[in-house]
Amino acid sequence: MIDDSLDDGYVSPEIAAIIDQRIADADANPDDYVTLDEDEREVRSRRHVA
Secondary structure (H helix, E strand, O other): OHHHHHHOOEEOHHHHHHHHHHHHHHHOOOOOOOOOOOOHHHHHOOEEOO
């Protein structure tokens, strides 16, 4: 689902919220065991919420 969004830069509001939450969690807990995909950061950096 996220990979499909990489093509045109548009992300549904639901996926945008998930990405924002994961990035916030990763930034708040950098030593956490959950890794953040670079794809998610890329989508967030150039997205236009549909």
